Amino acid sequence: MLKDSFYPPQRTLMGPGPSDIHPRVLQALSRPTIGHLDPCFIGMMDEVKQLLKYAFVTENEVTLAVSAPGSAGMEACFVNLIEPGEKVIVCINGVFGQRMAENVIRCGGQLINVEDEWCQPVSLEKLQATLEQHPDTTAVACVHAETSTGVKSDIEAICQIAKQHDCLTIVDTVTSLGGIPLYVDRWDIDAVYSGSQKCLSCVPGLSPVSFSSNAVDKIKSRKTKVQSWFLDQTLVMEYWGNKAARTYHHTAPVNALYALHEALLMLKKEGLEQAWQRHAMMHNRLYQGLTDLGIKFLVDEQHRLPQLNLIAIPEGIDDVAFRNHLLRHYNLEVGAAIGGLAGKAWRIGLMGYAAKAENVALCLKAFEETLNMMRQ
Amino acid sequence: MLKDSFYPPQRTLMGPGPSDIHPRVLQALSRPTIGHLDPCFIGMMDEVKQLLKYAFVTENEVTLAVSAPGSAGMEACFVNLIEPGEKVIVCINGVFGQRMAENVIRCGGQLINVEDEWCQPVSLEKLQATLEQHPDTTAVACVHAETSTGVKSDIEAICQIAKQHDCLTIVDTVTSLGGIPLYVDRWDIDAVYSGSQKCLSCVPGLSPVSFSSNAVDKIKSRKTKVQSWFLDQTLVMEYWGNKAARTYHHTAPVNALYALHEALLMLKKEGLEQAWQRHAMMHNRLYQGLTDLGIKFLVDEQHRLPQLNLIAIPEGIDDVAFRNHLLRHYNLEVGAAIGGLAGKAWRIGLMGYAAKAENVALCLKAFEETLNMMRQ
Known part of the structure; x- marks a missing residue:
């Protein structure tokens, strides 16, 4: 032993x-590691960004892969967008809605739950009623494809209701991205996270995320520091941002990003x-x-x-x-x-x-x- | 394009x-992905734990790899061990000491810096004097091998001083693990984190950590919830802990752990x-x-x-x-x-x-x- x-x-x-992975993706994964500040690698990160925009159907400039699993992508959305004391509605119809609620609590947000039966989608009527009862809500969070039950909720309608009440929208697309229709811009999603190991068929360990310009404005105008240094998007944006002025933040998982690049190329080709x-x-x-x-x-x-x-x-x-x-x-x-x-x-x-x-x-x-x- | x-x-x-990676490790990385709850994978995680204990020279039961880079390992140590208002001394002689200080602030800790010139090790006299000035300090944090300067500090002596003042010790060994002598138990280190991509020559993206029984007691007796759900060790311990009662927390980066297993086997063999x-x-x-x-x-x-x-x-x-x-x-x-x-x-x-x-x-x-x- x-x-x-x-x-x-x-x-x-x-x-x-995780789902089955194409041999092409596993081959890409095992190519020689290069430095995370190597100009060749920075060029590849830029392509990953473009390919993720394609997958999310978004023009969001801040579209990237968090260097950790989907749970960290979820946390990245909450810790950046929610400041202590802010009221957040979380629609819960399974385990991952519950996890979102847990995140709101840990950010010091004021949590309002909209609960539905497991195996049922999020109820639009309940959301509407809850928003009317809590007009000072700042964000609405929900899960597109609940991995615990296999239920799809109507994100387009949920976001429309949230927008009528001037709320930011945070959506879990861990299991939906690449598997069912998802339109980040058209549906008015402000912050979205996913996972590499579901319908993208890449290795587990990365969380694609995308933030609208509304979300970025909110992050930039925060009164308090983001409680996580590792997930602070004001720092991560500088790392994934402008090619010319790449700022060291953490060491990207180089090989996992080779694999994501390959998996996204295959999605784009199909x-x-x-x-x-x-x-x-x-x-x-x-x-x-x-x-x-x-x-x-x-x-x-x-x-x-x-x-x-x-x-x-x-x-x-x-x-x-x-x-x-x-x-x-x-x-x-x-x-x-x-x-x-x-x-x-x-x-x-x-x-x-x-x-x-x-x-x-x-x-x-x-x-x-x-x-x-x-x-x- | x-x-x-x-x-x-x-x-x-x-x-x-990242450092050069042996072809054996890249080969291991690209083996077929299996489920993170597959009994075969759980067995391999257990071996990774044993091998990490060997590398850290520790008997700590809670020894595992955080599913994210070293910066997240650092954050895991601080968010679990520091509660808001607690006084923490951070020894700063380079970029990674500064990052530790940033972590203390974001956990709501009361930060006391012990600063030394870059290119110099942490001064034992300054630490001693600062501890005498702040007898209510709960933890001392420092960097073993400062990656920004190439300076080694005397962790054994630092921990001895900290222990005389009943403090928990948190040590950054990102660049030291596997490269220079490091004895987690013998030196009385309570929480230690490292990176996969330095002297272990594995792919970037994982952070080996180890917590002493003192540290685990502290975590278990917290009055407040750990602010990060993803890094909450009370949850992660159940995931990496008892084989029979594995509890789902997040999806482990399966292939990266194959690579870490192989890199650690090579270290043990040498x-x-x-x-x-x-x-x-x-x-x-x-x-x-x-x-x-x-x-x-x-x-x-x-x-x-x-x-x-x-x-x-x-x-x-x-x-x-x-x-x-x-x-x-x-x-x-x-x-x-x-x-x-x-x-x-x-x-x-x-x-x-x-x-x-x-x-x-x-x-x-x-x-x-x-x-x-x-x-x-």
Whole structure:
């Protein structure tokens, strides 16, 4: 022990992320490391910025990848945009809405929750009513694609309501970016964060973010210092900003950014709309096949995410034993459910490179065989 | 543009980090991604923990890698250990001491600086006097190897003084871990952070940290919530802790951890003492060769780091033109100086895999030829 290199098994990743990664992206990842202030690297960072603008459908100048996972991207949005005492509405319909609320508390914000049932989208009526009750709200935060349930909320409508009340909008797109339609500028999103390891099919560890000019104005006019030095966007902007005047802030995760660059190139080559369509098509195949096996989808069709499918564990089937069997005998990972759904449901991801016919076929056959075996 | 994969040039990295990476580590990095809750991955995380204990020479149970660069590791130490209003002494003799002070302010701590000249180590007498003046100090923070100057401070003595005054000790070992003697337990360090991309020769993006049982007690008995959700060690400990009861916190940077595992295996195989000796030997060669070229080292021998060499820019030589020439004609990166030393000095790194005879030879010959050319 503690002498041998680690050779991971070759899994098919159909959980809630990380998702399967294309060999091109893994190759890019392992190219020789260069200095983070090397002119060649600065040029590549600039391309990553352009490619992220494409993926987010935004012209926002401040579009970059936070050098840490999605949870840090979430925190970057809150610590920069919320000052102590400010009133923030968080729409909660799953684990990641709860995490947003936790962030508001830790920034010293005044938290107002708009709560909906898990497996339901954010209610526009409740949001509207809460905003009328709290006219001094400064920001509205919500999750586009709730990774804990596979529910999609109507971000366009939510932002429209928030804007009517002069609020900044903060949106979690960790599981949506690259998988379903998302238009940052058109929908009036002020701060958005995502993750590298979901529908972008890049390695985990980076969080793409984008800030509107409204958000940047808010950050620049803060009365208090951002509580996190590492996530302070006034400093990070100078690092990712003007090529000529690059200011050292931290050491960027050089190789992970090679991988993100490659994953984004592949998305651009396929085309964003085409990628959205592919996710929808693969979801339809999965839905048809699992329904044929008698498995129930827990989210209504109109709010269902194609890239993350919450299904009920069939009666009499042991959650852990079933997932372990898939992992051991088919090298197939599907996700456990979390929070109140733990033990009652599974989450099947069809994200990025994993959203393909061979994965759906493997999943359907493995489910069929394993269910039959366990029912004998 | 925005169609081509990024192929970085093959550099020799002799700046302040990232350092050259062994091909074995890059290979490990690009192995197939598996789920961060996969039993195989959890086993590997456990090995990373054991290997980090070896590198830090500690038995601390809470020893792990923060899923972000060294600056986030620094912030993890401060936001967890310092509560608002607590008095903290920070010893400042360069950029990273300044950054620690910035962290204390952002945690709401009461900051007391002990300042020394750049290029000088932390003064034990000043620290002693300051502690006597401020007996209610709760923590003392300092940098072992100041990356901005190449100065080593006497951490053993600093911690001894701090302990006589019942203070927790927080130490930056970003540039020291793996390069010079460091004994976390023997020296009574309560919280220590480092970086993956310096003397460990791993890719940038991870920050090894370790917390003593004193530090863990302090964290567990906090009256206020840790201001950062992402860096809250009460949550992170559950993620890296007990294998049987792994609790989801964030998605670990799976592939970067493969690389860290491999880099630490290589360190263990070489042996920690042997790695320290190699850094010292390569420094001696570099020192001899550059001195022969008439180049002056700016740090006194007794405080000089072997792995980071601060040298004066020879009179009449243009800083940027010289470094650009090395990069363009020899693919050799050496570091600019920062802060008050910018434009006056260079920083030559001999870190981890880069601390080898062929790199020293290349550096010496490239310096000789370039200086001769520029003096013509």
